[in-house]
Amino acid sequence: MVAKSCYIRINDWADYVFAKDYKVPNLYDIEKYYLANKHLPEIPNEKEIKENGIDVAEMNKLLLKKIEEMTILMVKQQRQIDLLNTKVK
Numbered sequence: 001m002v003a004k005s006c007y008i009r010i011n012d013w014a015d016y017v018f019a020k021d022y023k024v025p026n027l028y029d030i031e032k033y034y035l036a037n038k039h040l041p042e043i044p045n046e047k048e049i050k051e052n053g054i055d056v057a058e059m060n061k062l063l064l065k066k067i068e069e070m071t072i073l074m075v076k077q078q079r080q081i082d083l084l085n086t087k088v089k
Helices: 014-018 027-037 046-052 056-088
Strands: none
Touching: 014 056
16 A cells, blocks of 8 residues: 555543553563563554554554553663652752
8 A cells, every 4th residue: 555644443442541540561571571572562563463454553552552651660770760860969
């Protein structure tokens, strides 16, 4: 397919990551997973993609979920850095 734009309709999106009851994965658990599996949790590996192809809408949702999780983790880390910096001064 060659196109200048493409719209894919989906039924759900990854914004549930911002719900108060959502548990953001621990960075050490993520590291343990990708060191063992050579890809991120929930993201298909190369073999699966080669065999089954890729659902573009689902992959975009998964990638957004990972970006949202990383954003939450970065904000938490920045708060810790800021707190440490105020204690040092």
